[in-house]
Amino acid sequence: MTEPGFYHVVLIRFHEPPNEAFLAQVQAFVARIRDAVPGLLHYHFGPNDDLERGQGYTHVNLSVFSSRAAHDDYQSHPLHHEMRALMLSRMDFVVCDYKVAGP
Secondary structure, rough: OOOOOOEEEEEEEEOOOOOHHHOOOOOOOHHHHHOOOOOOEEEEEEEEEOOOOOOOOOOOEEEOOOOOOHHHHHHHHHHHHHHHHHHHHHHEEEEEEEEOOOO
16 A cells, blocks of 8 residues: 655666765665655665566665655755756756645
């Protein structure tokens, strides 16, 4: 069952396979963002487990927020901007945002 909230899904296709040092930097940002962004309920970055159907998208960044407003605050948060600066030139991506209403 999906919980109410605002879901932000980023599918990522890296231009070159990321090395362990880069992935460790990303995970460090993930940990910092989890602690710093109000209204962030869940935040995960990891590999796509189904590369055969993934159409070249090898990683996912999934975040769940308490509201659209919390998501909007995340988008302008300095840590999000730092993480984007690290990653953006290395990847192509697709974003899907959706709101899940409560029962």
